[in-house]
Amino acid sequence: MAGTENHDTILKLDDVTKVYSGIVAVKHASLELKRGAVNVLVGENGAGKSTLMRMIAGVEKPSLGRILLEGKEVEFNSPADAQKHGIGMVFQELNLFGNLSVAENIFATREITRGLRGIDHKAQVEKANRFLDKLDAGISAETMVEDLPIGQQQLVEIAKAISLDTRILILDEPTSALSAAEVDILFKVIGELKAQGVAIVYISHRLEELMRIGDYITVLRDGQITGQAMVKDINTRWIVRSMIGSDAKDFAKSLDHTLGAEAFRAEDICLPRKTGGFAVDHLSISVKAGEVLGIYGLMGAGRSEFFECVIGQHAHSTGRIFVEGEEIAAKDTSTRIRKGLALIPEDRQREGLVQVLSIAANLTLASLEKFVKFGFHISGERERSAIKDAISNLSIKAPNPDFDVTSMSGGNQQKVVIGKALMTNPKVLLMDEPSRGIDVGAKADVFRTMRRLAGEGLAILFSTSDLEEVMALSDRIAVMSNGKVTTILDRADATEELIVKAASVGHKSAEHKTTGELA
Known part of the structure; x- marks a missing residue:
């Protein structure tokens, strides 16, 4: 699908910087969006992708630098202001009203009216259905949004953006909740929009998808642009190298203690979503006493949800949990703690500490x-x-x-x-992003503590979206994507490229690896 022709520039970010409370989220970034092309944006979590797009969409203002639209400097004071200039964005976190119909969501804040007689619901439904038919969505515009599965809700968001007659359409992880068939439909629509001259900005972690859909690619790392190219001129290895840097270190270390017997086993853990599908999808895994198992995954991979299932926070989850060979049938958190499980949550402020104590x-x-x-x-x-x-x-x-x-x-x-x-x-310690939001010195202390505890025989599972961290600390690395474990690697065999590729695997390619290969 990638094109070979030259495309002119519709929007340019000129030396843009964005600072939040002293933290530089984007640093001196210059980016040109090409008309009638798919402009791919890729980078690890926290690289600055969404911040860059939020500036284009009018959600944020640059601290420094300029935005040029059709060669003229512009300033967007709000998303509505950006929309007036033909810029639409489909956010990763869906922005829909569940208690309204699909048509009402598509035309929210710009309702079709009949003068003093109020909203023309019939006209809204007819127009909305035309947009939905364009997407082959299989959805009636009169359906309540809360009754739709998450994949179809995503299509409603895309229909809403298309209805704005956008010249620039930003899609932030648009396929994260879509089935393979829905992805094919989306790509078909993107092809039609390209033919109409729309500039598409496409953010995704799925590398194969980017290679299939993209025309131009920009890679971000730590808020800076580290690579720009035409997609036809590069491969996935180039993307990975640009994402993680040529200075990525080999953190592999030999084991300094003997691992014991199996301390923890999870079998076929499932956590259904209210909107359909699974947040944790038939996940099986085991850890030995004294072993540190790193669970790597990107946003939405299901890492935190898996830990919550293990500790007993989701009574409707299914599957079996074993500690030192004994099945823990009770699903309440207090019993699971007494049986030897402990969780250090990702959000220490709200879930790990009582602030007033x-x-x-x-x-x-x-x-x-x-x-x-x-x-x-x-x-x-x-x-x-x-x-x-x-x-x-x-x-x-x-x-x-x-x-x-x-x-x-x-x-x-x-x-x-x-x-x-x-x-x-505890006999088994679950650590969800243990180094998030702490300084380098404190991280080193936490990492030393983890190694010491493992040396004393504690089984540790820790989740992270930091490549260097998972390479530095793990005896084995389990990579998650879309609620599934896509691969498990011994530390000696793990490379940054293998991990990044496994984390970007979609549903289809992940399915055959979720159980039998985990021992």
């Missing part, structure tokens, strides 16, 4: 029953001793454990969350 109270919150004597009284002496040991073992900078936990740095707060989990004496 002290450092000490947060540390012992999940293990108070250990300090109870005579059935109801908590032994203050034993509790204080355990708190002191935790602070020492984890090098938590807490001059006074009675201070509020919010008085600490992010890194020390993360150590408190780890300490709280370890106080339950």
Whole structure:
């Protein structure tokens, strides 16, 4: 589908920088969008792709630099302002009203009216159905959006964008919830829009998809553009190299301790979505005592949801969980903690800590029953001793454990969350993005702690979207995409290219690898 002809530039970002609270999200980026072509944008999570597009769509304003449309400098003060200039965006997070019909969603804020008689619902349904027919969506415009599966909701978003008569259409991960048949339909529509001269901006992690649909490609890394080319001139290896950099290190290290027997096994774990399909899709995996299993995946891969199933946060999930060979049938979180599972959640502020409590109270919150004597009284002496040991073992900078936990740095707060989990004496520790939002020094402390705990025989599963991190810490690496494990690699065999490719695999190619190859 990639074209070979030259296309003229419809929009140009000229040396654009975007800063949020001192953090540089995009740095001196220059990008030209070509008319009648698919302009692919790719990069790891946090590379700056969505920030760049939000500036074009009027959601954000550049801190520095210019936006030129048809050669003239423009300033978009809102998404509505960008829409007036013919720019539409389909966000990765769907922006629909579930309690309204498809037609009402497509024409929200720009309803077709009949003068004083109000909204012309019949005309809206007829026009909406024409847009939906164009997409071969198989949806009636009178259907309530909340009754549609997520893939069809995505098609409604695309129909809404097309209805705006856009000159530039930005699609952020448009196929993340689509079936193979729906992807084919979308690509057909994209081909028609190209023929009409529309500039398509296409953001995706699926490399094969980018090679199939793209004309021009721009690669972002750490907020900077690291590669630009015509798709016909490059291959997936070029994309990976541009994404991760030529200075990517080989983190493989020999094991410094002997692994024990199987400590944890998950069999056929499924978590259905309300809108259809699975957030966790028939996932099976096992981990030995003393082993660190890194679970790598991009946004929406299902990593956090898998951990939530294991710890008992989703009563409607299915599958079997084993700790040291014993099946844990009970689905409540407290029982699973007592049986040896512990979770360090991704969002420590909302899920890992109680903000109004002290450092000490947060540390012992999940293990108070250990300090109870005579059935109801908590032994203050034993509790204080355990708190002191935790602070020492984890090098938590807490001059006074009675201070509020919010008085600490992010890194020390993360150590408190780890300490709280370890106080339950777990056999299996689940760590969801353990280094998110903490500085380099605190990361090093957390990583040292993980290695020490593994050396003491603890089985650790940790999730991350950071390539260097998963290479540095893992004995084995499981790669997730679309709720499935697409491959498991021994650390000695793992390369950045293999991991990135496995993380971009779609539903079809992932299906045959989800169970039998995981032992």
